[in-house]
Amino acid sequence: MNPFVFHTPTRVYFGETSAASCGDFIHDLGGSRVLLVSDAYLEKSGMLNPIIESITTATGNPPLLFTDVPSDSDIAVVNRASAMARANKCDALVAVGGGSVIDTAKVVNICLTFGGELMEYQGLNIIDRPLLPLIAVPTTAGTGAEVSFVAMVKDHEEGKKLMFGSPYLAPNMAVLDPLLIVSLPAKLTAATGIDAVTHGIECFVASGTNSVFTDALCLEALRLLFEFLPQATADGNNLEARGATLAASCMAGVAFTNSGVGITHALAHALGAKYGTHHGMTNGVLLTHGMNFNLQATAGQYARIARFLYFSSSGDDLEQAQILVDKVEGLLKELKLPRTLRELGIPELTADNLKELVDMAGSDPAIMFNPKEASEDDLLQILKGAY
Numbered sequence: 001m002n003p004f005v006f007h008t009p010t011r012v013y014f015g016e017t018s019a020a021s022c023g024d025f026i027h028d029l030g031g032s033r034v035l036l037v038s039d040a041y042l043e044k045s046g047m048l049n050p051i052i053e054s055i056t057t058a059t060g061n062p063p064l065l066f067t068d069v070p071s072d073s074d075i076a077v078v079n080r081a082s083a084m085a086r087a088n089k090c091d092a093l094v095a096v097g098g099g100s101v102i103d104t105a106k107v108v109n110i111c112l113t114f115g116g117e118l119m120e121y122q123g124l125n126i127i128d129r130p131l132l133p134l135i136a137v138p139t140t141a142g143t144g145a146e147v148s149f150v151a152m153v154k155d156h157e158e159g160k161k162l163m164f165g166s167p168y169l170a171p172n173m174a175v176l177d178p179l180l181i182v183s184l185p186a187k188l189t190a191a192t193g194i195d196a197v198t199h200g201i202e203c204f205v206a207s208g209t210n211s212v213f214t215d216a217l218c219l220e221a222l223r224l225l226f227e228f229l230p231q232a233t234a235d236g237n238n239l240e241a242r243g244a245t246l247a248a249s250c251m252a253g254v255a256f257t258n259s260g261v262g263i264t265h266a267l268a269h270a271l272g273a274k275y276g277t278h279h280g281m282t283n284g285v286l287l288t289h290g291m292n293f294n295l296q297a298t299a300g301q302y303a304r305i306a307r308f309l310y311f312s313s314s315g316d317d318l319e320q321a322q323i324l325v326d327k328v329e330g331l332l333k334e335l336k337l338p339r340t341l342r343e344l345g346i347p348e349l350t351a352d353n354l355k356e357l358v359d360m361a362g363s364d365p366a367i368m369f370n371p372k373e374a375s376e377d378d379l380l381q382i383l384k385g386a387y
C-alpha cells in the first residue's frame with residue numbers, strides 16, 4: 001500500500017434536533033460572544049430560533065446575527081460581517097446555512113483571527129495556526145463545507161472566486177440535523193446532492209493523497225446518495241432520506257478534502273465564477289462529460305464503484321465503467337436537473353469567453369488532482385460538448 005496521510009479535525013454530531021445543542025457546543029469550545037452567520041431566508045423561516053435560544057442560554061449572551069449572506073457571497077459581504085463582529089468583540093462563530101454561508105463564515109474567521117489584509121491568506125496552506133472556534137450547521141446536503149479545509153468566496157470586481165485552503169479552516173464541529181434540510185426545495189435538493197455525488201466520484205479517482213480511508217468514505221457516500229437522493233428530492237419530508245444524504249455529503253466532504261476532486265469541479269468553478277451558476281447544478285451538467293474524459297484512465301476504479309453499488313458484476317472494467325456513467329446519466333434525468341450549459345442559462349459561448357473559461361479551469365486547484373492531464377483543447381471540447 002502507498003504511504004498516505006488522512007486528517008479530519010472536525011467532530012461530527014448527527015441527529016434530529018441536534019442544532020438546538022449548538023449553544024452548549026460553542027460554550028464548550030470557549031465561545032462567549034458568538035457571531036451567528038446565516039442568510040435572510042433561514043432567518044425568516046424561524047429555523048434559527050432554537051439555535052439563538054440555545055446560544056443565549058449557554059453563553060449568557062444573545063448571538064450577534066449576520067444574515068446578509070447571498071447565494072453568491074463575496075469579499076464585500078465578508079468585510080461587512082467581520083467589521084460587525086470585531087466591533088462586538090465576537091470570539092466564536094456558528095454558521096447555519098448552505099455552502100455559501102459556511103464558506104463566508106470560514107473567511108470571516110480568518111479576518112477575525114488575524115486582522116490585516118485578507119488577500120495575504122489566499123491560496124493553499126498559508127494559514128498555519130488555529131482560528132477562532134467555528135461550528136458549521138449545514139442546511140443543504142452537498143458541499144461538505146462543514147468539514148472541508150477550503151472556502152471560496154467571490155471577488156466580484158475581478159470576476160473570479162478566491163480560494164483559501166488549510167486544515168485550520170475546517171470547522172471545529174459539524175452539527176448535522178436532518179430537520180434543517182426539510183424545507184430545501186426539490187430542485188436545490190437535487191442540485192446540492194449532485195455536488196456530493198460529484199465529490200464521491202471525482203475523489204475516488206483523484207490523484208491526491210488517495211487512501212483506503214477516502215475510498216471507503218466515497219463508496220459508502222455514493223451508495224447512500226444513489227439510494228436516497230431521489231427519495232429526498234421526491235419527498236422533502238422523508239427524514240430517513242434527508243438524514244442519509246446529509247451524512248453522505250459530509251462523508252464525501254471528508255474524503256475530497258483529503259484526496260481532491262478533478263476536471264468537473266475545475267470547469268464548474270470557472271463557470272460559477274463567470275456566470276454565477278449554482279455550483280451543484282453546474283457540476284451536474286458537466287459530470288458525465290468529465291467522467292467520459294477520464295474513462296480510459298480510470299476504468300478500473302469506476303468499475304469498482306459500479307460493482308460496489310451492484311450496478312454490474314460482469315463484463316470487463318471498461319464495460320462496467322460505462323455502466324456507471326450510464327447510471328449517473330439516469331440519476332441526473334430522474335432528478336430533472338439541467339443537462340446542458342444552455343439549459344443552465346449560460347449565453348452562447350464566444351471564442352473569447354471559451355478562452356477565459358479554459359484559462360480559469362486550467363489554473364484551478366481542482367485540476368491538479370484530475371487523474372488524467374487535460375490540455376487547453378480538452379477543456380475547450382468538454383465545454384463545447386456540454387453546451
Ligand SMILES: NC(=O)c1ccc[n+]([C@@H]2O[C@H](COP(=O)([O-])OP(=O)(O)OC[C@H]3O[C@@H](n4cnc5c(N)ncnc54)[C@H](O)[C@@H]3O)[C@@H](O)[C@H]2O)c1
Pocket residue numbers: 039041042070071072073097098099100101103139140142143144145148149150151152180181182183184185188192195279280
Ligand atoms: N467549502 C467547500 O468545501 C465547498 C465545496 C463545494 C461548494 N462550496 C461552495 O458552496 C456554495 C454552494 O453552496 P450550496 O450548494 O449549499 O448552496 P447555497 O449555500 O448557495 O444556497 C443556495 C440557496 O439555498 C437556500 N437554502 C439553504 N438551505 C435551505 C433550506 N434548508 N431551506 C430552504 N432554502 C435553503 C439558500 O437560502 C440559497 O438561496 C458555492 O459558493 C460553492 O463554491 C464550498
Ligand SMILES: [Fe+2]
Pocket residue numbers: 143195198199265279283
Ligand atoms: Fe463541489
